[in-house]
Amino acid sequence: MQDRRNKNMCYNCDETFRPVHKCKQQFMYCLLTEEEATMGMEEGEKPQTDESEVDMTISLNALSGNTDFNTxxxxxxxxxxxxxxxxxxxxTYCFLDEETTER
Structure with a gap:
């Protein structure tokens, strides 16, 4: 990544990056993870997590403004x-602080 940055290259394709750059090919990335904290634990047992290690997610519906049965x-x-x-x-995360929601 640093080498691409130093050469001013796009991270996704082999073209030079400019502010108006658009990759010729469309890309879709999907990252699937498995909760390592629960591996090997008994059913019903809760993993110990540090507050700073909790993954936060926001659904695609919330980002795009679309609604489904959960929205x-x-x-x-x-x-x-x-x-x-x-x-x-x-x-899993609210982007409004408590004071704002109370107003």
Whole structure:
């Protein structure tokens, strides 16, 4: 990666990177992981996790604004401005702080 950066090359293809660069070929990456903390543990036993090691995820629906059976929209208001709130049960992390949600 550092070598590509030093040569000003795109990370995904062999072309020179510029601010307007678009790869000729489309790429889709998918990373599948297995929870190592639960391997070899008895059923019902909870793994010990350090707060800093917890993986956070957000669903594709929350990112794209699409809804499915795990998502719903509610109307909200902040500082007099009406807004729509997308609540997604598939996400493990909330990007709003508690103080904002209480308003």
């Amino acid at each position: 719903f929209r509610v109307k909200g208001k902040a500082y007099g401005q009406e807004l729509q709130v997308l609540i997604d049960g598939g996400s």
